[in-house]
C-alpha cells in the first residue's frame with residue numbers, strides 16, 4: 001500500500017501492477033476536485049515507480065464512478081469553469097502517464113465516469129457493467145471527452161444516440177461496439193485486468209511505452225502523419241538492446257530476457 005488512508009483513492013501493488021481504487025462510495029465515486037487530485041497523484045506515483053509496469057484504475061463492485069460531482073458543479077458559473085479550465089487537469093494528467101492504464105469497470109460508469117474509463121488505454125468490464133453519458137438530463141453536455149472519445153470508440157450513430165438521450169449501454173453492447181476490450185463475470189474483472197497489466201509488464205517497458213504513444217498518437221493526427229510518426233519510432237526501437245535481444249532470442253529459439261533498455 002502506497003497511499004495514506006485519508007485519500008479518496010486506495011492504491012496497492014499486485015504483480016508489479018499498481019491498482020488504484022476510487023474510494024468515495026458515499027457519493028458513488030463522483031469526481032470531486034479532491035478525488036481527481038488524489039487520482040492524479042496516485043497515477044503519477046505509479047508512473048514514476050520502477051516496480052510498477054502497468055496501472056489498473058477501478059471502482060466499487062456496484063459502481064465504477066457516477067461522474068463529475070454534481071454538488072460541486074451546481075456552484076459553478078461559466079466564468080469560474082472557464083477561468084479555472086474545469087476538468088482539463090484530469091484529461092491532461094492522464095494523458096501524461098506513460099505506462100499502460102487499464103480501467104476495470106464494475107457497475108455503472110456514467111458521465112465523467114464513462115469519460116474517465118475512456119481516458120484509460122484499455123477497458124475491461126463486468127458483464128453487468130453499464131456505460132452512459134447522462135449529462136443531457138442535467139442540462140449540460142459531456143465535458144471530459146464524451147463527445148469526442150465515444151464517437152471514436154463506437155461510431156457516430158451510437159455515440160450520438162447515447163449522448164442525446166442519456167440512455168445506457170450494457171457491457172455486452174459496449175463490448176460489441178468496441179468501447180470495451182473484453183467482458184468477464186463481474187467478480188473476475190479486477191483479477192483479469194491485473195493479469196493483463198502483469199502480462200504487458202513482462203515485455204520490454206520502453207517498447208510498451210513507445211507502442212502506447214504511437215496508438216494514442218493516431219487519434220491526434222492525419223493517417224499520413226501518424227504513419228510517419230510510427231515508422232520513426234519503429235526505427236528507433238532498433239536502437240534498443242531489448243530489440244536485439246528479442247530477435248536473437250527468437251533465432252535461438254529461447255525466451256527473451258528483457259533488460260528494459
Ligand code: HXC
Pocket residue numbers: 026027028030031063066067068069070071087108110111112113115134135138141142143144
Ligand atoms: C454527486 C452523487 C453523484 C454525482 C450520486 N451521488 N451521483 N453526488 N455527484 N454525480 C450521490 C447521491 O446524491 C447520493 O447522495 C449518493 O451518491 C447515492 O446516490 P443514489 O442515487 O442513491 O445511488 P444509486 O442508487 O447507486 O444510483 C446512482 C446513480 C444516480 C444512478 C448514478 O445517483 C445518478 O443518476 N447520479 C447522477 C449521475 C450523473 O448524472 N452523472 C453525470 C454527472 S455530469 P446522498 O447524500 O443522497 O446519499 C458529468 C459531466 C462530465 O459527469 C464532466 C466530466 C468529469
